[in-house]
Amino acid sequence: MKQKLLAGALAAATALTPLASIAETLVFGTGNVPMHPINQRIMEPWAAAVNEAGGDALQIEVRHGPTIVSPNNYVDRVMDDVVQLAWGMLVFDPGRFPRSLVSTTPFIEGKAEATAMAFCSLYEEGAFGEEFADYHPVFFVPFPQTNIHMKDAPITSVRDLAGKKVATGSPVAAAIVSANGGSPLSVILPEQYQALQRGNADGTFMNYTAFPGFKLHEVTTDHLDVPLGGATGMVFMLKSRYEALSDDAKAALDANGGCDKTREVGAIVDQWEADSKGFVMSQEGHTFNEVDPNELAALQENVFPMIVQGFDERVPGGADLVAKWQDAVSAARAELGDGS
Template sequence: MARGRSLGLVALLGLAAPLGAPPGAQAQMPASLPDGPKLRIVAVTQPLPTQPQYTRVDVPYLREALTQRSNGRLTVQLGTHAERNLSGNEIVRLVRSGQVDIGAGTLSTLSGDVPILDGIDLSGLTPDIGKARRIAEALLPVANKELERFNTKLVLLYPFPAQVLFCRQPFQSLADMKGRKIRTFGNSLVDLVNTIGGQPISIGFPEVYSALERGVADCAVTGTGSGASAKWPEVTTHISDLPLSWAVAGYMVNLSWWNRLDPQVRGFLEGTFAEMNDKLWALGDAATRDGIDCSIGKAEACKIHPLAAKPMTEVKATEADRALVREAVQSTVLPGFVKRCGARCGEIFNQVVAPIAGVEYRP
């Protein structure tokens, strides 16, 4: 009977879509749009204008290709969080109110408004980016059911490079994190760091460099490429290769605006998002290793991020590290997520995510 109720819940939430099918995958962008009213779209996407996700995907697709392929019918006023003086946690509210038509932000940041979003990228759940993508896309219909209350809809999910540890002192394994002050973000990463014996501290990304330099933080978690770009190798010595999460983010639209669009325009945008989807997941994968290679001074493999002037030491994950993370997910991270989100989220996790991740929530 319990299984029947769970299946009924999943059916109610519209989870009939095949796992792994990217958002808008069925949409084919027309070669051009027929003549019609011009549309100006306001979009705020990445945190910084220097990030590869912005320079290599958002600008070429949203600012340039969309206008060219629509014969000038669609134009996008594109900006970043930094340019709008945003911290990132305002994205749902900005899109909901119609102040922007398209907004993007990391799901762990947005989960304060919509707790189910945190379940898409739980810390430690999977070190494999392919599985991370399948989980994200499988939970997308659930998230959009919740987001209807906020007059918003996710149209695209994507990862940043793997989120890993940068430390200012040597370490050989995660066991060495006991007692260290570690910069974290998001509830599930706090749970993970607590479980492995670290002391989580909250520091905004722009302040992390100086916190590491002064010893306010012993270690910090961020994307491999983000740390390389922010010159963290200048103030840290060792970098882990173990992904603790993927900082999965999403592009969302104002639902009323989206539904009012001319169906041809909406299909045109869906086709654009489908192309961007594949590009962003491929970039997240490539940028993960590139960020490490750039940080350790491997010049011949450093293609995306700046090469560190002071090379770091790469710390390879051991089987003991992986086992420690798996145990933390089972004992702390998953229960913490369900406590914040509600028992219903535990049922959804077991029905949708557990078959992919190989980890089941146990009440």
């Protein structure tokens, strides 16, 4: 009888004791090879910080590699719940994010930290319309201005693009190549090495961050620094999935996201860009030039209006959006100082 009473008491006590919290796990697909610099510099430290803040409420499970998420399907993978978080470049899905491509506008000088601040400020004020209505961007990842990189072809001016096949990643970049007598090629970054190696492309518009990870220094020789537009990516999840999280889980994400995190990532990308360019400069067989200031001024005066017009034709209100982008970048540069 005593044993029955004891068992009953223990059962009642167990029923009244709260069960240990089980952390919600979100699978995060980066789409990158594990040793890619963006994983080491940004994605893995971010996931570790969220996991520390999330504790028993939220944990991020990072999965690398293009099998689970690729540059072309990162949005669909999130929508299909193959992963709950993903990283991807907006320019790789221009049909979904046409207004966001304002960050690819060329000839607007500014480092990644400044453009990070500008992009996030426009996002918060709703300048991108309904493009993000179904998504919750945890933070944005800005990339610095692209430059021109050629294989076995000296380049000291954008006019040297004449007759060349050049890999580009945006309509704006393609327009610049065409305007200077070249042939733009739509080749995504993971495929550019082979295109350059096989001679299918003579050059590429790219920033230096891509060089160590994709070994572009092995298939390029000549480089021209000219501000040909940046690009923006994001780490994101479905808005409905975010809203379904517990308050503690949301707090862990929010503490490691938003415009403050975006700006921090911008500064990391600037250092990554500087380190990557230094790496390329340390290799043999490379030459480096900067665009002549007079040529840049002429491009800003003569070509920039055509770029804006083209953007306005593709995106309703595009010209006004470019003007907002210019103002936002200028304000960010002023806040950071002239060197930004």
